[in-house]
Amino acid sequence: MKQFSATIRGNYPLSTGFFELEFTWDKAAPLPEPGRFFTVRVSDNTIPLLRRPFAFSAFDGNEGTASMIFQKRGHGTGLLSAKHKGDTLDIIGPLGQPFPMPDKGKKALLVAGGIGLGPIAFLAQTLRKEKIPVSMVFGCRTASLIPSGDSLAASGTVICTDDGSRGFKGTAGDYLKSIERSVGSGTVVYACGPQPMLKTCHEFAGRRGCACFVSVEQIMACGVGACMGCAVKSAGGGYKRACTEGPVFNSRELQW
Numbered sequence: 001m002k003q004f005s006a007t008i009r010g011n012y013p014l015s016t017g018f019f020e021l022e023f024t025w026d027k028a029a030p031l032p033e034p035g036r037f038f039t040v041r042v043s044d045n046t047i048p049l050l051r052r053p054f055a056f057s058a059f060d061g062n063e064g065t066a067s068m069i070f071q072k073r074g075h076g077t078g079l080l081s082a083k084h085k086g087d088t089l090d091i092i093g094p095l096g097q098p099f100p101m102p103d104k105g106k107k108a109l110l111v112a113g114g115i116g117l118g119p120i121a122f123l124a125q126t127l128r129k130e131k132i133p134v135s136m137v138f139g140c141r142t143a144s145l146i147p148s149g150d151s152l153a154a155s156g157t158v159i160c161t162d163d164g165s166r167g168f169k170g171t172a173g174d175y176l177k178s179i180e181r182s183v184g185s186g187t188v189v190y191a192c193g194p195q196p197m198l199k200t201c202h203e204f205a206g207r208r209g210c211a212c213f214v215s216v217e218q219i220m221a222c223g224v225g226a227c228m229g230c231a232v233k234s235a236g237g238g239y240k241r242a243c244t245e246g247p248v249f250n251s252r253e254l255q256w
């Protein structure tokens with residue numbers, strides 16, 4: 001982990017309320033990996049006081065840049081959405097644990113919901129480079145929220161909208177149920193998105209005999225293991241810290 005000042009290379013609107021922000025990555029910092037995250041100070045004054053956590057959506061080693069896909073939700077992300085090329089950001093990262101690679105010979109089934117798209121898109125890119133077969137599902141409420149317009153569908157991603165305005169009508173979890181019989185223990189499920197979607201993926205993987213890794217995007221305070229603000233219930237009793245032991249967990253380690 002390293003704290004450094006990054007320069008914004010671009011901040012591009014992707015869909016209603018979604019942006020992709022690209023920034024320089026310090027050469028002396030460890031390299032970003034899918035599932036790991038960073039925290040950013042979104043303002044030079046004390047409001048908001050806490051740094052905000054975001055997952056990496058890409059890393060370009062040649063350009064020396066990292067990216068994130070974020071949704072404007074509140075004050076912090078509102079300030080981020082107004083940043084421009086050339087502005088600077090105070091970054092700490094990379095933090096947390098990455099998604100593990102699947103065992104040799106396994107396929108990957110990637111499931112993203114809403115703001116979970118960034119880390120899952122980064123994982124898809126990384127697995128494809130390693131020639132690991134990837135299927136990807138993205139779910140959101142309605143077509144206007146689909147980031148990257150048509151490019152997601154062009155990459156073979158199955159799009160699901162709750163209202164049926166694009167692609168499969170229903171949630172990503174509904175889609176998984178529709179393909180359940182075609183998935184077996186040779187598949188590893190990776191998921192990031194809202195808690196009910198993660199639970200559906202965990203249960204789906206349990207029924208199909210697959211391993212399942214989930215990234216839990218808990219609200220965080222310190223981001224470095226000091227406050228227990230991000231605690232999630234562990235399957236064996238007690239708690240785990242999403243910021244240090246996660247945010248990626250084998251879904252069997254968690255209490256659902």
Ligand SMILES: Cc1cc2nc3c(=O)[nH]c(=O)nc-3n(C[C@H](O)[C@H](O)[C@H](O)COP(=O)(O)OP(=O)(O)OC[C@H]3O[C@@H](n4cnc5c(N)ncnc54)[C@H](O)[C@@H]3O)c2cc1C
Pocket residue numbers: 037048052053054055056068069070071072073074075076077078115116118119216217218219220247
């Ligand atoms: C490890 C990790 C990775 C993340 N990666 C991404 C990402 O790639 N893209 C992205 O858009 N967001 C991501 N988030 C969520 C992001 O940190 C929050 O959306 C952001 O902090 C909200 O800040 P704000 O000041 O705009 O909102 P606030 O004003 O603080 O809150 C606005 C609304 O957002 C909700 N909110 C705040 N934090 C979270 C959270 N962690 N998860 C769910 N809802 C939250 C609040 O409950 C409230 O309803 C990630 C969170 C974590 C912990």
Ligand code: FES
Pocket residue numbers: 219220221222223224225226227228229230231241242243244
């Ligand atoms: S956010 Fe403080 S321990 Fe995880």
